[in-house]
Amino acid sequence: MDLHALFAGVIFAVFGLTLSLKDIDQAGFEQKVTSYIKAGMDCRNNPGLSLSVVKDGKILLAKGFGHKTLDRLEPVTNETIFGIASLSKAFAATLILKQIEENDSLSLSTQVRDILGRDDIFKDYLRSRYTTLEDLLAHRLGIPSNNNIRLDDTLTRKTFVDRLKFLSPKGGFRTSFYYSNLMYGLVTYISELIGGKSWENLVKEKIFDPLDMTSSTFVTTADLKNLENFAVGYQDRYGTLVPVPAEFSRRWGLLCGSGCVLSNALDMANWMIFHLNNGLNSKNVRVLDPDILDDAHKAQNSISYASIGKYYTRPLTPVTLSHSNYGLGWKLGHYRGFPIITHTGSTYGYRAMVTLIPGINAGFFTTLTGDDPSYFFRTNGHLYMADLLLGHEPWLDNVTVCSFPEPWKKKSDKPDAKPRTDIAADKPLSKYEGLFSNNAYGIIEIYLNDSSGFLMAKVGFGQFVLYPKSTADTFYAQGFDLLQNVRDFSTFQFSFKNEEVDILKIPSFESKDPPVFNRIQRKASDGTERPKRSNVACGKYRMNIFWYSMIILIIVIF
Known part of the structure; x- marks a missing residue:
């Protein structure tokens, strides 16, 4: 028996053998x-x-x-x-x-x-x-x-x-x-x-x-x-x-x-x-x-x-x-x-x-x-x-x-369940409308689509249809238009103060630190002028205090 060949075979079987390209x-x-x-x-x-x-x-x-x-x-x-x-x-x-x-x-x-x-x-x-x-x-x-x-x-x-x-x-x-x-x-x-x-x-x-x-x-x-x-x-x-x-x-x-x-x-x-x-x-x-x-x-x-x-x-x-x-x-x-x-x-x-x-x-x-x-x-x-x-x-x-992972481990992945669309909201949908602002995320507009009757969310370049969930004042956001079949969010949570909506919290934006959006205007989809975002929230609407001050000074002098 060739002991060298046997030893090589054992090494190959137990440890594997790295191969060169040739x-x-x-x-x-x-x-x-x-x-x-x-x-x-x-x-x-x-x-x-x-x-x-x-x-x-x-x-x-x-x-x-x-x-x-x-x-x-x-x-x-x-x-x-x-x-x-x-x-x-x-x-x-x-x-x-x-x-x-x-x-x-x-x-x-x-x-x-x-x-x-x-x-x-x-x-x-x-x-x-x-x-x-x-x-x-x-x-x-x-x-x-x-x-x-x-x-x-x-x-x-x-x-x-x-x-x-x-x-x-x-x-x-x-x-x-x-x-x-x-x-x-x-x-x-x-x-x-x-x-x-x-x-x-x-x-x-x-x-x-x-x-x-x-x-x-x-x-x-x-x-x-x-x-x-x-x-x-x-x-x-x-x-x-x-x-x-x-x-x-x-x-x-x-x-x-x-x-x-x-x-x-x-x-x-x-x-x-x-x-x-x-x-x-x-x-x-x-x-x-x-x-x-x-x-x-x-x-x-x-x-x-x-x-x-x-x-x-x-x-x-x-x-x-x-x-x-x-x-x-x-x-x-x-x-x-x-x-x-x-x-x-x-x-x-x-x-x-x-x-x-x-x-x-x-x-x-x-x-x-x-x-x-x-x-x-x-x-x-x-x-x-x-x-x-x-x-x-x-x-x-x-x-x-x-x-895989069977037979080593039981599969645990469950298929995604479609959101329910038959749950009634706790309040009239118009109660949730408004512009909501967060300094990091920018502005979200919540509005009622008059033609469809759905509550909608405009989030930057994305739009969502909001479906009420069983939890009070909580909605499932389903992607619409550009985001349709691309991105949904499971939880939009609204809070009310003195019977007026004042906060929108979105845990599904970031679970470790859910962003809070404060309402800054009651409604914007009716043609009223939207408030300008701050420097930080938008980076686009910048108010130059110096020039405003100069204009006021000129008016006062003359």
């Missing part, structure tokens, strides 16, 4: 991955999917599945453009790092107040005085997400900064992990101040072009209706797929560094190679200093709770997957003992994920349209492909791709 049966790898993905798509409601795998600086696989749209059934290819949502955060972090490399006066320790030239950025002195670029990129502010500020149609990247001082911290500064799209919106604006150009132009110039990401673009600037080879985003609405309006996606993507990048499997392969290759592009040309790029891949904050811990921990499952730390635009963890660098992205109509395993010089990218509850399809696909490259027999297969 050792991989690429046709066999593609066949297995294709079979797994198709099995998953057969049991899920995802119209289109695209993926790429890189190994040792080369593209091992780049392939599309399903269809770009449901009306024309055109096939997805490895060049089809998808939204990649929060994978954009790594682009925002990399851009900042590139700007630091180019500017000796900047570092990750540079204080935000020095860049913005102001001391009133946040609600408290501590954060306003000491917050650094690193704090923003590592989610160390302790401020709840307040993501729905983005609905306000008066918001710009510049005026957005004025809103931050009205958001209350709920976690410790530099001692908590509060994931925040808004802080990456601030990073977006900071890059524009440093670079003197739009964030989109800076990313194209300093990242897309050097990495030969020739098809990548932005939801904020692309003409989505005419964009060639574009996958339309779909929402799963009570089991029915509905397209997400392009105009909604454009408006929602305003704070670009948090989630506005559009890309495809081939371009994202180049992006992964850049990170695995220590800042070199696919042609081995230096794009970013490796020591500077390494800061993005180091632990900068601890993730106190990761949802994957419920499903991917031994002895519950055969292996453990962890996300224990956050770098700069990346989550850090382990799979089968190998360090991983990863991030997911979820937005209206799209789901995405990148996983890098530097120890075997491999990376995986997946993007899809439709929903992916609990990240199962994306995550398990990456684990399946990783096992193949690690030399392990995958513990997931064409059956468990559909049944």
